Amino acid sequence: MIRRVWINGVTLEQGDTAVLSVADRGLAYGDGLFETIRISGGRPLLFDAHMSRLGSSAAALGIVFDADAAATAFAGFLAGSDEAVAKIILTRGNSGRGYLPDPHAPSTLIFTLHPEMSWPPGHAAQGIVATVCQQPLGISPLLAGHKHLNRLEQVLLRRELATHEGASEALVLDVGGHVVEGVFSNVFWVQDGVLHSPRLDRAGVRGVMRQALQAEALRAGIPFEEGEYRLEQVLAADEVFFCNSIYGIWPVRQLAAIERMPGPITRRLQRYWDEMLGAS
Ligand SMILES: Cc1ncc(COP(=O)(O)O)c(C=O)c1O
Structure with a gap:
């Protein structure tokens, strides 16, 4: 509507x-x-x-x-x-x-x-179940980062996600097997106190929420690394969360059958989003 x-x-x-x-x-x-x-x-x-x-x-x-x-x-x-x-x-x-x-x-x-959109309150509070998409994103250096109107890849990925009952988001990899983002979100994870997110110069959308969280992490003294990562690195992470500028942050409590609790860095960044909402 x-x-x-x-x-x-x-x-x-x-x-x-x-x-x-x-x-x-x-x-x-x-x-x-x-x-x-x-x-x-x-x-x-x-x-x-x-x-x-x-x-x-x-x-x-x-x-x-x-x-x-x-x-x-x-x-x-x-x-x-x-x-x-x-x-x-x-x-x-x-x-x-x-x-x-x-x-x-x-x-x-x-x-x-x-x-306005609404989601189950548990998504932000307890975290979501996430899966991994089988369909890969193409490498597209001319378009990477831009929020352009060619969204057919995301349409196909969103249809794939819909076949995973109970999953609210999914990790999407590129054809080279590198983690890029979620179906409609960017992704971060924490390993040994360091916040990570994939580089977005060959595929993916450079999200404004991702950028805001990166800036907040800098202010909060949370080390941040952007790079080229494989799925195993995300699966082994201490904390994983998805973000976009509509729903904010969804911690991941289960990814590809691996369970984890929303951790302190995720909670710290969620407070920043809550403050942003509360300031209105
Ligand atoms: C494919 C994709 N990546 C990332 C994002 C996050 O972008 P933003 O933080 O600007 O909402 C979105 C948002 O819809 C998206 O569709």
């Missing part, structure tokens, strides 16, 4: 009926970017980080984007919303058939407002 939609300056309250040109390159090629933002107490959480990722990815892909105008329009769009999830979609705009874009075509900017 979409509560409200804004497309290039036009707002529609019955969001599901909004229309977009069939010539939009977001539809034809996934030629665009998006952000999914938690709205808490009417406030978009981690907003600067979302806008900065959108701006730097747009610059890297050569998509025209006016961040200041978008931020002003988005603030107006959110008026009256309290607890919700909002999306910002930016596409390269319309063009004829063929991959070559029209350099003069204006980009398309879309905002959508959705009902």
Whole structure:
């Protein structure tokens, strides 16, 4: 259900009926970017980080984007919303058939407002059961890190996860067997007091929550290492957790049949997220 939609300056309250040109390159090629933002107490959480990722990815892909105008329009769009999830979609705009874009075509900017999401409270409190996806992610250095609109890999992975009864997230590896992230999250783990997360320069999304937690770990004096890791290293970890900017942090209490308790570093970072929510 979409509560409200804004497309290039036009707002529609019955969001599901909004229309977009069939010539939009977001539809034809996934030629665009998006952000999914938690709205808490009417406030978009981690907003600067979302806008900065959108701006730097747009610059890297050569998509025209006016961040200041978008931020002003988005603030107006959110008026009256309290607890919700909002999306910002930016596409390269319309063009004829063929991959070559029209350099003069204006980009398309879309905002959508959705009902808030809810999960069992046990996910954050006791932790989740997680599995490991069999389907690998491709190596994609041109797109790695960006939250681009080509999400077919995640669609297939989400369908695979749905076949694992009781599992709420899954580790996803690349074709070389390196751990990348979750199906819809980034992943961290703790080994001997050191926080780890995979590098994201060949596959995966550089999550804003991951970035916020990395910064918080630095402030808290928790050592952090980013690198190339194999599944065995995650399975042997003292603590494992998934994160994204909508649900926050889910500790993993069972991964591929191995049980563990949410540990002190996970709990420390969960407090940071709770403070972020509570500040609204
Ligand atoms: C594939 C994938 N990786 C990572 C993330 C985490 O991103 P963020 O922290 O920006 O929400 C998401 C979020 O939806 C995702 O879909």
